[in-house]
Amino acid sequence: MSADLTPSRAATIPERPSLDGLEDKWGRVWAEQQTYAFDRAKALEGSRAEVFSIDTPPPTASGSLHMGHVFSYTHTDCMARYKRMVGLNVFYPIGWDDNGLPTEKRVQNYYGVRGDASLPHDPSFVPPHRGDAKSLRAGDAMPISRQNFIELCDELTVEDEKAFESLFRRLGQSFDWTISYRTIDDHSRATAQQAFLRNLARGEAYQAEAPGLWDVTFQTAVAQAELEARDYPGAYHRVAFHLGDGGAGTEPVYVETTRPELIPSVVALIAHPDDERYAGLFGSTVRSPLFGVEVPVVAHPLAEMDKGAGIAMCCTFGDLTDVIWWRELQLPTRSVITRQGRIQAEVPAWIASGPGAGLFAELAGKTVHAAREAVVAALRESGDLDGEPRATQRKANFYERGEKPLEIVTSRQWYIRNGGRDAALNDKLVGQGQSVDFHPPFMRARYSNWVTGLNGDWLVSRQRFFGVAIPVWYPLDAEGEPVWDRPIVPSEESLPVDPVTQAPDGYEESQRGRAGGFIGDPDVLDTWATSSLSPQIAAGWRRVDEDGAVTTDPLFDKVFPMDVRPQGHDIIRTWLFATIVRAYYEHGTAPWRNAAISGWILDPERKKMSKSKGNVVTPEDVLREHSADAVRYWAASGRLGTDAAYDVGQMKVGRRLAIKVLNASKFALSFGDVRADADLAAMVTDPLDRALLAGLADVIEKATAGFESWDYTRSLEVTETFFWTFCDDYLELVKDRAYGANVDDAAAASARATLRLALDSLLRLLAPFLPYVTEEVWSWWHEGSVHLTSWPTADEVRLAGEPADPAMLGAVGAALATVRKSKSEAKLSMRAEVAHIVLGGPESLLDHVRAGESDLRAAGRITGSLDYVPAQTWTASDVELIPVEKPKPQA
RNA sequence: GGACGUGUAGCUCAGCUGGUUAGAGCGCUCGCCUCACACGCGAGAGGUCAGGGGUUCGAGUCCCUUCACGUCCA
Numbered sequence: 001m002s003a004d005l006t007p008s009r010a011a012t013i014p015e016r017p018s019l020d021g022l023e024d025k026w027g028r029v030w031a032e033q034q035t036y037a038f039d040r041a042k043a044l045e046g047s048r049a050e051v052f053s054i055d056t057p058p059p060t061a062s063g064s065l066h067m068g069h070v071f072s073y074t075h076t077d078c079m080a081r082y083k084r085m086v087g088l089n090v091f092y093p094i095g096w097d098d099n100g101l102p103t104e105k106r107v108q109n110y111y112g113v114r115g116d117a118s119l120p121h122d123p124s125f126v127p128p129h130r131g132d133a134k135s136l137r138a139g140d141a142m143p144i145s146r147q148n149f150i151e152l153c154d155e156l157t158v159e160d161e162k163a164f165e166s167l168f169r170r171l172g173q174s175f176d177w178t179i180s181y182r183t184i185d186d187h188s189r190a191t192a193q194q195a196f197l198r199n200l201a202r203g204e205a206y207q208a209e210a211p212g213l214w215d216v217t218f219q220t221a222v223a224q225a226e227l228e229a230r231d232y233p234g235a236y237h238r239v240a241f242h243l244g245d246g247g248a249g250t251e252p253v254y255v256e257t258t259r260p261e262l263i264p265s266v267v268a269l270i271a272h273p274d275d276e277r278y279a280g281l282f283g284s285t286v287r288s289p290l291f292g293v294e295v296p297v298v299a300h301p302l303a304e305m306d307k308g309a310g311i312a313m314c315c316t317f318g319d320l321t322d323v324i325w326w327r328e329l330q331l332p333t334r335s336v337i338t339r340q341g342r343i344q345a346e347v348p349a350w351i352a353s354g355p356g357a358g359l360f361a362e363l364a365g366k367t368v369h370a371a372r373e374a375v376v377a378a379l380r381e382s383g384d385l386d387g388e389p390r391a392t393q394r395k396a397n398f399y400e401r402g403e404k405p406l407e408i409v410t411s412r413q414w415y416i417r418n419g420g421r422d423a424a425l426n427d428k429l430v431g432q433g434q435s436v437d438f439h440p441p442f443m444r445a446r447y448s449n450w451v452t453g454l455n456g457d458w459l460v461s462r463q464r465f466f467g468v469a470i471p472v473w474y475p476l477d478a479e480g481e482p483v484w485d486r487p488i489v490p491s492e493e494s495l496p497v498d499p500v501t502q503a504p505d506g507y508e509e510s511q512r513g514r515a516g517g518f519i520g521d522p523d524v525l526d527t528w529a530t531s532s533l534s535p536q537i538a539a540g541w542r543r544v545d546e547d548g549a550v551t552t553d554p555l556f557d558k559v560f561p562m563d564v565r566p567q568g569h570d571i572i573r574t575w576l577f578a579t580i581v582r583a584y585y586e587h588g589t590a591p592w593r594n595a596a597i598s599g600w601i602l603d604p605e606r607k608k609m610s611k612s613k614g615n616v617v618t619p620e621d622v623l624r625e626h627s628a629d630a631v632r633y634w635a636a637s638g639r640l641g642t643d644a645a646y647d648v649g650q651m652k653v654g655r656r657l658a659i660k661v662l663n664a665s666k667f668a669l670s671f672g673d674v675r676a677d678a679d680l681a682a683m684v685t686d687p688l689d690r691a692l693l694a695g696l697a698d699v700i701e702k703a704t705a706g707f708e709s710w711d712y713t714r715s716l717e718v719t720e721t722f723f724w725t726f727c728d729d730y731l732e733l734v735k736d737r738a739y740g741a742n743v744d745d746a747a748a749a750s751a752r753a754t755l756r757l758a759l760d761s762l763l764r765l766l767a768p769f770l771p772y773v774t775e776e777v778w779s780w781w782h783e784g785s786v787h788l789t790s791w792p793t794a795d796e797v798r799l800a801g802e803p804a805d806p807a808m809l810g811a812v813g814a815a816l817a818t819v820r821k822s823k824s825e826a827k828l829s830m831r832a833e834v835a836h837i838v839l840g841g842p843e844s845l846l847d848h849v850r851a852g853e854s855d856l857r858a859a860g861r862i863t864g865s866l867d868y869v870p871a872q873t874w875t876a877s878d879v880e881l882i883p884v885e886k887p888k889p890q891a
Numbered sequence: 892g893g894a895c896g897u898g899u900a901g902c903u904c905a906g907c908u909g910g911u912u913a914g915a916g917c918g919c920u921c922g923c924c925u926c927a928c929a930c931g932c933g934a935g936a937g938g939u940c941a942g943g944g945g946u947u948c949g950a951g952u953c954c955c956u957u958c959a960c961g962u963c964c965a
Contacts, residue, residue: 017927229965395965445895446963453894453964569962600962637904641896643961647903649917652930659930667927717905721915731927739926817933824922824934831925861925873912884925 011669011781017662019627019655022772023170035785036084036174038091043558052088053559054080055535055592056175057567057575058095058183061157062106065167067646068568070619072598074635075712076566077173079596081768082707082715084174085791091559093179093538095188096164098157100527101218101401104466107153108141115465116143117522121501127152146465146500153466154184167619172628172771174787181537183530184466189496191542192530193471194550195582196416196460197489200472204585205416205460207484211317211326212459214409215399216341220463221413222399222406223526224420224456225574232396232405234258235389236308239379241269241286241295253278253286253297254386256308258394260379261343261372263288264351264360265315266295267331273299278311289384290375291356300325317408320397320455337407343371368407412484414461414470414523418581420454432580435590436565439710440641443569443597450573458581460526467524471497473504480515488518492542492550532578535562535591560587564594569641572597596710599643617646629770630655636769639713657720658773661766664727665777668755671738671748680753681799685746686737687808688852689754690799692730695722695806696758697794703765704791712768719765726758729813736858761792811848812856815839818874819860822881829884835864836880840871 030036043051054076059069084090108114111127125148144152161182168175181188199205213222237260240252255269266288271278281297288295302321303312314325316333325331338344343363351360359378363371379385396405419426430451438444461470472487488504490497499520503509511517536542539560540553561583567575576595583591623631626648633654638644674680684690699722706715738751759777767774767786778786818839823832841849846868849856857866864880 019930440896442895449894449964573963602961639904642904643897645903647917650903653916656930659928663928663931665927670927714905714907717915727927728932732925732932735927820933821935827922829923829925830933831923 013666013669013780017666017776019629019658019662019773022776023172023623023628026772026775027169027172030174030785030787031169031177033785034178035787036090036092036176038176038179039089040555043089043091044554046089046558048558050087050089051091051558051563052080052083053091053539053562053564054093055538055562055565055579056092056094058097058181058531058534059164060100060102061096061098061160061164061182062103065164065619066601067617067619067622068601070171070622070631071601071635071638071644072566072568073168073173074171074632075596075598075638075640076564077171078632078636078712078768079564079566079707079710080174081771081787082712082791084787085764085767085789087790090174090176091179091539091562092175093181094168094173094175094177095181095183095534095538096157096161097183097527097531098153098161099183099467099530101464103153103157104149104464105401107149107156107466110156111152112141113144113149113152114141115146115149117146117465117500119143119145119148121145121147125151149465157182157184167623170623170628171619172632174771179538183527183537184468186496187542188530188533188537189468190544191533191537192468192525193490193495193497194492194542195533195536195586196525196529197471197492199416199585200487200489202585205414206457207412207414207487209410209412211323211335211408211410212413213320213397213399213406214339214411215402215404216339216407217402217404218399218464219339221411221459221461222402223459224454225458225528225577226400227406228398228400229395230398231393232398233391234394234396235391237376237379237389238309238386239263239313240289240384240386241313242289243284243286252384253281253311254309255311255313257313258392259315259318259372260375261363261368262313262315262318262336263375264291264293264336264343264348264356264363265318265334266293266313267316267326267334268295268314268329269297269311270300270303270314270325270329271297271311272303272305273301275299275303275305275310290359290378290382291351292354293350293356298329300329317410319408323408333410335410337368337409339409339411341404341407342367413459415457416460416529416581418454418458418577419451420456420458426451426454429577429581429584432584432590436580436592437594439594439596440639443572443595443641446569446572447576450577458526458578460529461521461523462526463522464524467527468496468530469498469500470521470523470525471495471499472521473499473507473518474521476513476515476517476519478515480513482519487521493544493548528574528578531575532582534579535560535583536586541586560591561589562592564596565592566596566598569597569599594710597641599638599641601646602643603646622651626651626655627658627772629658629772632769632771633657633716636712636716640710654770657723658770660723660727661763661770661773661777664723664731665759665763665780667731667735668759669781671735671752671755674749674752674756678753680757681797683746683749683753684757684799686750686754687804688730688733688812688855689750690804691806691808691848692726692754692758693797693799694804695725695809696761697798698806700761700765700792700794700797704793707768715765716769719762723762723766725809725813726762729816730758730809731755733812733816733852733855733859737855757797761797764789764792805848807845808848808852811841811845812852814845814874815841815849815856816859818876819856819862822876822879826879826881828881831861831884833864833882833884834860834862834866834879835882836878837862837864837876838867838869838878840869840873840875840877842872842874843870846870 080090080092110131112129128142215222236256238254238256240254242252243250282299285294285296314322316326316335317323336344343366345364347357347360363374419429430448433447471490474482474487477483507518539556541556543551543553545551579591630651634650637650699718702718703715734751737747763774763778774786823830
């Protein structure tokens with residue numbers, strides 16, 4: 001039986017091995033030698049099964065990497081390294097998500113600018129400053145053209161990405177850096193536009209004018225997945241609506257509303273059909289206070305009987321329930337809130353002829369907040385406010401990055417169907433989730449819950465500057481009005497396009513904005529609409545050949561569907577779901593076979609780490625202080641799907657382990673060389689050595705099983721435990737035997753061979769977790785990288801002949817511990833000699849101890865008589881110890 | 892209100908399909924400068940496995956229920 005090892009040679013070992021500098025040393029070597037390069041040619045020749053492909057999350061380039069990134073990316077890297085060692089051709093790309101609002105905000109602050117679509121491109125533009133913005137008020141920002149703005153985004157994200165790359169490299173991420181992309185680069189933009197155009201051609205994407213959530217700060221539409229419900233202070237205002245013509249003697253109907261400023265928008269009062277208090281009013285009409293607009297009282301089950309007065313004021317639009325009522329009850333549209341979050345300037349028709357026209361004119365142009373105060377004052381004056389407003393906490397929808405509650409405005413937007421309005425499609429998309437193996441499995445419920453609970457299609461258009469342009473134009477009719485339902489689309493060959501600066505085929509730029517001409521769609525796609533195509537972008541779904549033809553890279557079928565999507569659970573509803581939707585439409589399949597979901601990192605007090613709490617640590621500092629291997633050890637101790645604490649203690653344990661690997665390896669290789677051509681396995685004859693390797697074989701099997709079930713933590717744990725036993729017991733037991741004797745001494749040779757065999761496997765078992773220290777030690781006596789060797793197999797260390805019993809090492813180790821305990825209790829040095837001892841132990845194990853007695857005597861310094869007696873537990877009796885002679889201080 | 896997860900030594904966590912006196916590391920206490928390692932080595936103390944009920948010869952492990960915490964969705 002010969003082990004499948006890389007070439008070995010006489011060991012060259014540093015005098016004092018150290019972790020310091022290993023990251024720089026090996027990081028450079030790995031980069032120079034392309035250690036982690038994906039073998040494209042081999043993939044193209046071979047079968048899909050020989051490849052392991054990873055849909056790496058592209059981090060947001062404009063943020064900064066935090067310990068959560070370190071945590072989850074390490075999880076993936078450990079799996080990637082394992083898969084590489086079992087012989088798979090690992091496709092491990094890295095991309096940057098430099099798209100979207102975070103980048104825009106960062107660019108605005110960094111350069112002191114803001115985008116203004118009305119401005120022309122200035123080719124010689126120089127930003128006011130770079131970084132170090134002084135106190136920057138929105139008004140001070142310099143307005144610049146969209147193109148100039150995008151150029152700045154481009155400039156800054158490239159800088160940010162360099163910092164990220166350096167950190168990832170130091171952490172030991174085994175990406176293939178040649179397979180990289182940026183979600184704003186030409187290839188990504190073209191891919192995103194091509195996929196969108198195909199969605200459009202197949203009817204999966206559509207345009208609609210509809211009420212939708214709108215962020216007044218960022219001036220953009222917002223999708224359901226970007227919502228965040230937050231507590232928001234408000235007040236119930238009890239407001240009177242008047243019956244009939246409001247004649248005296250009739251009791252008004254009181255509603256309780258938190259948004260009195262929307263009274264001009266009221267279209268109905270709505271109560272629950274079972275609510276007897278209002279049953280008599282259904283079908284009749286009431287007049288709104290102040291404005292005197294006549295609205296019906298209608299029944300709908302979404303009215304909450306126990307909330308407020310039990311009867312709600314339906315306005316267009318105060319919240320999402322209003323939208324449902326408006327749609328289902330076919331109510332009129334009476335919007336007064338503009339996209340800026342202010343009351344519109346013109347007095348609307350339904351108010352102009354009524355008593356409130358003057359009041360409305362006063363409200364015009366006011367913010368929602370100011371309008372509310374004005375309306376409340378007017379209600380007080382007219383007597384329509386019953387009592388005083390009562391403060392309340394209500395849940396309001398916010399854009400996840402926004403600071404003001406979302407308004408609902410009607411606008412023309414693009415959508416991609418995602419099952420939110422189509423039960424059959426919803427079922428299919430839930431089914432796509434079933435075909436992905438989630439790790440841990442319960443994470444699938446997050447997916448199914450989200451998909452099942454969707455209440456609308458995916459809104460993909462955003463009114464932003466920096467992003468992938470929606471690749472369509474609209475013809476203008478003879479009156480100069482856009483013909484929305486006949487969008488002009490570009491050819492796939494011409495992608496990427498920017499409809500704002502380029503004219504569509506068949507038109508001249510001079511026709512832009514003119515009757516009979518065209519306009520370009522000014523919007524960009526949701527960031528997720530691009531990042532949801534990360535598998536397609538990385539794997540070359542779109543490729544442009546030299547002749548300009550659009551095809552697909554033949555590699556695509558060798559890596560797609562990908563083997564795994566690693567990501568955090570917070571973006572199951574966005575990134576994971578969107579990727580499934582896109583792959584389903586384009587390929588009819590799930591985009592990956594597995595989804596590996598990492599948990600969050602919490603601070604030691606179990607709080608979420610955030611800048612505002614001041615408990616954020618920067619990965620650079622952490623890596624410098626503890627070493628990359630130590631930080632990886634901490635990360636790898638966290639199982640998939642489980643939140644973990646930021647735990648310096650665990651990093652110290654990892655550092656200790658890494659240092660132990662250095663020292664133990666040095667020791668194990670220091671007993672004199674074995675013959676280079678020797679069959680190591682054949683040299684292992686001593687029963688204790690055979691027991692060690694038998695135990696190691698079991699460990700290899702368990703560690704392998706761990707990785708195969710995505711439980712890398714289990715692999716680390718069994719390997720680590722065994723490694724410490726190897727150090728504390730086995731090394732101690734055999735060192736005397738391995739020392740000193742000549743090369744031809746069979747007992748010594750057995751120990752030395754075992755040490756090498758064991759170390760060889762142990763390093764490979766630890767390599768996915770501790771890439772630096774294992775590479776360092778490997779280099780002492782091997783050619784090539786440990787990361788490109790084969791994963792150890794139990795067969796390598798399972799010797800021919802009589803099967804050895806791994807329990808023997810445990811038995812002799814327990815006996816040694818018993819001897820140590822005697823010395824410890826006597827408060828003596830471990831060097832103290834044992835003149836006499838009677839060892840008690842389980843009868844079934846005593847034979848094992850006898851078989852290893854010479855090693856036990858050497859390690860325990862038992863120089864006198866050693867007797868055995870069966871006992872329930874390990875005990876020592878009749879112990880006679882000889883203290884070590886303390887050397888007299890020299891005079 | 893719904894879904895999912897978690898609750899095991901002071902702390903961080905293992906305990907897989909139920910089976911002998913519940914494990915590890917850190918921390919703590921005591922001892923040891925043992926020729927790989929003092930960034931080390933050895934030894935020790937610490938738990939009625941959140942509470943209650945049930946199934947079983949036997950439950951931290953399965954079922955029911957209560958409580959606490961977390962995340963997401965309403």
